[in-house]
Amino acid sequence: MKPFAIYNPTKILFGSGEVEKAGEEAARIEKKALIVTGRNSTKKSGVLDRVIASLEKSGVKSAVYNGITPNPKSSEVEEAAALAVKEKCRMVIGLGGGSAMDAAKGVAVVAGSGGKLWDYIALPGKKAARIGDVLPIMLIPTLAATGSEGNPAAVFTNTELNQKAAIYNPVKIQPKVSIVDPDTTLTVPKQQTAEGIIDIIMHVLEEYLSGEEDCELQDRITEGIVLTCVENGKRLAENLSDRQARANVSLASTVALQGLPNSGRAGAWVVHPLEHAITAYYDNVAHGSGIAALLPPYLRYLGKGAKAGRVAQLCERVFGTAEGSSEEDLANACAEGFEDLCSEIGLKTCLKDMGVKEDMLVKIVDKEIEQSGMPAGMDKAALLALYREAWKGE
Numbered sequence: 575m576k577p578f579a580i581y582n583p584t585k586i587l588f589g590s591g592e593v594e595k596a597g598e599e600a601a602r603i604e605k606k607a608l609i610v611t612g613r614n615s616t617k618k619s620g621v622l623d624r625v626i627a628s629l630e631k632s633g634v635k636s637a638v639y640n641g642i643t644p645n646p647k648s649s650e651v652e653e654a655a656a657l658a659v660k661e662k663c664r665m666v667i668g669l670g671g672g673s674a675m676d677a678a679k680g681v682a683v684v685a686g687s688g689g690k691l692w693d694y695i696a697l698p699g700k701k702a703a704r705i706g707d708v709l710p711i712m713l714i715p716t717l718a719a720t721g722s723e724g725n726p727a728a729v730f731t732n733t734e735l736n737q738k739a740a741i742y743n744p745v746k747i748q749p750k751v752s753i754v755d756p757d758t759t760l761t762v763p764k765q766q767t768a769e770g771i772i773d774i775i776m777h778v779l780e781e782y783l784s785g786e787e788d789c790e791l792q793d794r795i796t797e798g799i800v801l802t803c804v805e806n807g808k809r810l811a812e813n814l815s816d817r818q819a820r821a822n823v824s825l826a827s828t829v830a831l832q833g834l835p836n837s838g839r840a841g842a843w844v845v846h847p848l849e850h851a852i853t854a855y856y857d858n859v860a861h862g863s864g865i866a867a868l869l870p871p872y873l874r875y876l877g878k879g880a881k882a883g884r885v886a887q888l889c890e891r892v893f894g895t896a897e898g899s900s901e902e903d904l905a906n907a908c909a910e911g912f913e914d915l916c917s918e919i920g921l922k923t924c925l926k927d928m929g930v931k932e933d934m935l936v937k938i939v940d941k942e943i944e945q946s947g948m949p950a951g952m953d954k955a956a957l958l959a960l961y962r963e964a965w966k967g968e
């Protein structure tokens with residue numbers, strides 16, 4: 575196990591009805607907030623009006639930017655930041671899915687430090703500008719998926735440059751307070767619920783599969799989160815109004831990226847950057863759907879190499895094993911297990927069904943190398959083969 579430090583200063587309020595405390599919490603931070611949210615869902619479900627009313631009750635004024643789209647665009651963040659400055663907002667509240675929450679983090683940076691969002695993005699060969707002042711951040715997830723509410727990451731899409739990239743900055747964009755009220759996720763449709771489930775699973779599997787192997791407690795925490803997602807994901811596929819299942823998945827989402835599950839491993843993230851290279855060209859491909867297509871081929875790829883034992887362990891502990899199976903057999907069984915899960919909860923697992931054109935795969939490989947570098951141990955041919963498998967879904 576590698577040495578590690580955990581410092582997660584986000585105050586998390588968790589539970590049914592907790593969203594009503596938005597005003598009380600915001601009032602401890604500032605007197606005027608910009609609420610950053612998506613185009614439809616928070617208005618339609620009524621949660622936006624509930625948050626505004628709660629702020630008003632506690633004497634916190636607010637302005638609303640409701641133009642954030644899935645895979646949030648740098649232009650939207652800059653527009654919202656300009657509104658925050660114009661309206662003299664002193665804090666930002668991200669309300670919605672990961673896209674609205676990440677956008678709020680971007681707004682905090684651009685409204686506080688000026689410039690363009692992409693100035694603050696580091697890429698291979700491109701240094702990020704130093705972030706100066708930021709507005710304090712409060713987050714309220716309405717979709718269990720990204721865990722943005724408890725981590726210092728934010729992912730953005732730049733449609734001019736065809737890039738999808740992240741800011742990761744524990745000092746500057748860790749939210750001060752987040753309110754995780756699982757009841758706000760009751761309106762999430764089947765497709766987005768399932769995409770969230772796969773995303774949460776991938777957040778704990780990235781380093782489990784690639785990093786140090788002697789982290790027994792972290793392994794058990796990871797497997798617990800995966801099992802929680804598998805079991806409650808199936809319950810939600812049957813009944814989207816299952817409040818207990820919504821609560822279990824919401825907590826799994828927040829805990830997955832809060833620090834402890836991935837500690838001590840120092841592993842590489844592979845599937846996420848592969849997905850980001852797809853979204854760089856196909857903004858209509860939801861993050862979780864891209865992951866659903868890439869995870870099975872990645873597990874099969876690992877099953878042929880030095881990490882086969884990790885996939886075999888995962889298979890054994892999540893899906894069970896057939897006696898006498900080799901590690902490679904188990905890795906293939908694990909890939910099948912996740913494919914079955916996806917089809918049970920209503921997710922496609924091939925990129926071709928998501929509108930990705932086969933002749934774009936070479937460009938996507940180049941994009942992945944440009945944005946994130948070649949994954950360790952792979953070459954261009956192996957990477958293209960993996961994308962091809964994800965494209966065909968077999």
Ligand code: NZQ
Nearest residue numbers: 612613614615644645671672673716720722727761762861
């Ligand atoms: O846009 P609105 O109208 O709000 O509708 C959204 C959107 O259409 C809808 N939705 C959200 N809450 C709902 C709801 N519909 C009904 N009821 C509700 N309660 O769901 C759709 C998808 O929303 P989005 O925010 O895009 O989904 P998600 O939470 O999966 O976020 C995806 C984004 O987060 C990034 C992804 O790359 C992607 O850009 N990620 C952020 C991470 C982080 N900050 O740590 C880590 C992740 O790995 C991920 O990369």
Ligand code: ZN
Nearest residue numbers: 720773777861
């Ligand atoms: Zn993710």
